[in-house]
Amino acid sequence: MTEDELIAAIRAEPGLPPPATPAAVKAAEEAIGHPLPPLLRRLYLEVANGGFGPRDGVLGVSGSAYEHHDEWADIVDVHTTLERPEGRPGMVWLFDWGCATWSLVDCTDPDGPMWAWDPGGEPSLSPQNMTLAEWLAASLGGNLENAYETGGLTAIAARRLLPDDLPRDLASRRPLSDDEIVARVREIIALPAPAPAAAVAEAEDAIGRPLPPLLRRLYLEVANGGFGPGGGLLGVPDASAPRPGTDLVECHELFTAAPRLLVPDGMVWLCDWGSTIWSLADCRDPAGPMWVWDPVAPGEAPAAPLLPQHVSFAEWLTAWLEGVYGEGFSPAALRHG
Missing domain, CATH: 3.40.1580.10 (SMI1/KNR4-like)
Structure with a gap:
């Protein structure tokens, strides 16, 4: 799925808030200290200021009409309130799964590698082995949320490391009685x-x-x-x-x-x-x-x-x-x- 195809698919999702203003995106990047991944910036500017992605969607930037989170107004609000995960700069708290579990995007890489924060895990911060584009593509149709519900973020990361190699002999065989x-x-x-x-x-x-x-x-x-x-x-x-x-x-x-x-x-x-x-x-x-x-x-x-x-x-x-x-x-x- 190309970036344009992904953006078109997300744009087709119902109930999205209006896009962000360029000034709000620029202000967020200045507060974070890193430019947002190009795909995330495009989505904010061309599609919606938050609200896309799994469940009720990711947080937006300032001025977002996103109303699904009771604690946080936007990504800058979270970024300036919570400590940097393990001191890593450029990490942005993007999506709250609940129970203190978050998905974060690494703004130091234009591809936007996704990370998981789970204070009960060892370690608390772990790579998801997928880019922002892959994460959002998996959210379309609910697959990402379904994976989280049936396995968890650690399991999702592990699955991303399993190549779909040619199978061993799985063909139908004469079963034992x-x-x-x-x-x-x-x-x-x-x-x-x-x-x-x-x-x-x-x-x-x-x-x-x-x-x-x-x-x-x-x-x-x-x-x-x-x-x-x-x-x-x-x-x-x-x-x-x-x-x-x-x-x-x-x-x-x-x-x-x-x-x-x-x-x-x-x-x-x-x-x-x-x-x-x-x-x-x-x-x-x-x-x-x-x-x-x-x-x-x-x-x-x-x-x-x-x-x-x-x-x-x-x-x-x-x-x-x-x-x-x-x-x-x-x-x-x-x-x-």
Whole structure:
């Protein structure tokens, strides 16, 4: 996406405030001590004085009609009030995600590299591995916000370092039978206990659909999650578990139930690969077709965040049992399923 195409796409967004005056942009640059990245300056002058970008948009410069932030009037207000992040000059507080987490743009580079500020992180200030143009392109259609909601800013930065290389052998294969898969998974040591039948039934009620039969069997007969690739599949909520954690019903309520609706109703978030990448199973089909969620893959244009894997749940688990998703596997390859 060229700069002109990006500007045109942002201009088409509804409800933007009027552009900034040249005097306001010049005053902001003098206060910051660095020129704004050319793309940001163009957007302020030609499109809107703030309000574009994820959620309710970035802050503007003086005179902005942006009214979405209760604390800060514009980028100069934040810049002159908050300390420079780790003493770095030219960093501009651009967008507040909430909970003291910010996206900043580095004005010392014309490309405007984006950085994340999270006082609870180590370190607090970390590069996002994307330029302002890439950050704004990812915000179109909500992909950037979706990535933040399902992974966080650290995960977004990690995803930007994963190249979409040619995949390993992910082609559809003859799956093991359900009995063979259950037997093979049962051989794994240190799995949690199976889920109670009542917990599985309650999870299906919460999702509004029955789980794929193989997944239900594994929960009831083998383990309440913990098996599978990556960090293992999420389980169902079980109050009797010694250390309850994130489960597929919690993720369903966060990302699928209204008003979020990040994916079609009936899909369940099963496996968190990290780096904003998830594997989901489609409960609308007993075979449990698998899908991948990857909202901020590297690229010039916004990509579809949800992609079919063209494998059933049984085929997906068979690939895992045969070592396809083993050490060294890049979850970015799932985009080529």
